[in-house]
Amino acid sequence: MLLPALWAGLLICIATIATPAAFAMAPGEAGRIVGRIFAQEAVVSMALALVVTAIERKLAPDRQVGVWLALGALFCTVAGYYALQPLMVAARAGQGTLSFGQLHAISLGLFALKGVLVGALAWRAAAPAAGIRPSSS
Template identity: 55%
Template sequence: MLLERLRRLLPGLWAGMLLCIAAIAAPAAFALLERPVAGQVVGWLFQREAWTSVVLAVLLLAIERSRARAAAATGQGSVLSTEILLLLGTVFCTVAGYFALQPLMAAARAGQGALSFGQLHFISVGFFVAKLLCILALAWRAAGARR
């Protein structure tokens, strides 16, 4: 019962966190602080968001894996459910969009690398939006699921 409640609650909270960072915290930092300081603040926020996303994805993957295996055992689904695919999408977007691109962005600031900081930032935003869409779809599915 507790795991089912977590399965329904966590995706909505996770989506809310991402929306707050993207729509409130990051714009506020750049509106109120000098650009270099705002960049540091937003970088700090995105670092915490990335690690939180990894933890939430692992927790929800464990819950969804158990549900998918139970559904597959009764012939009512596959072990590779839509929810698991959405969570794997969020993991991919987090790893690629933050952990892989951050070192490249730091190098681009120093004038190294094939892509500019702006290009890498654009790619990073794309991964963030894709992750947000996966989480919103997951929250939608969890909210509409039958008990």
Template identity: 55%
Template sequence: MSRLAGLLAALWAGVLACVAGIATPSAFALLPRAEAGRVAGRILAIEAHLSLALGLLVLMMTWRLARDAAEAGRGSRMSAELLLAAGTLFCTVAGYFAVQPMMEAARAGQGPWSFGALHAVSSVFFALKGLLVLALAWRLSRPAQTS
């Protein structure tokens, strides 16, 4: 199960890298700004839902791995991998599902925060999620420890 969780995390990291490095910059390079913003918004919505699904799946897998290791006397139920997976979910929920509606309100001139400030907050959550997913993939790719 550790290999499968590591593979999912590595594929997830690749998706995040493609969204950040290829898909959204390409939209802004080829389309008028307003249209590119709509395309990027759609790409990020798909990524957020995919991240939510992958995050929950990887969280359940790392929880099971931590539980099995704890029962075998090789660690705690609160493993670093479990915390990394939980962190990715937090970044997804906070960075997209909480901040995105605030960005829409800011675009309409409502709320105390500017669109730019909220975009920066969302970008930080996305970058942090990427780093957490990379760390998770790295840790899950370790060779299995034998007792």
């Protein structure tokens, strides 16, 4: 299954190319640009998490590791973007108990955890394609 590898590639590109490029090229607008990138990534990640979960359930109903990895990535997306984003907006306005920096650190941690979970999904999906087959003796 190629979807986890594509998903991992998306996350890596956002973390290593898109976000740094936005801050390098448009420092004053970078927050808005990156915010838009993460809004689109959240929608894509939710869709991919649901599709990968369904495929994993169908392919290996007796082994649910892939399902849990995909659901963990879904949780990281919902918590990291949809739950924290409104709190970050409020923190910028001086409201809430946590600072913007603290919320940003939590969000970054959830994005990194999602990357690890999706990377594990991609690694598991690549194992059969790498020529690992039972011996024919």
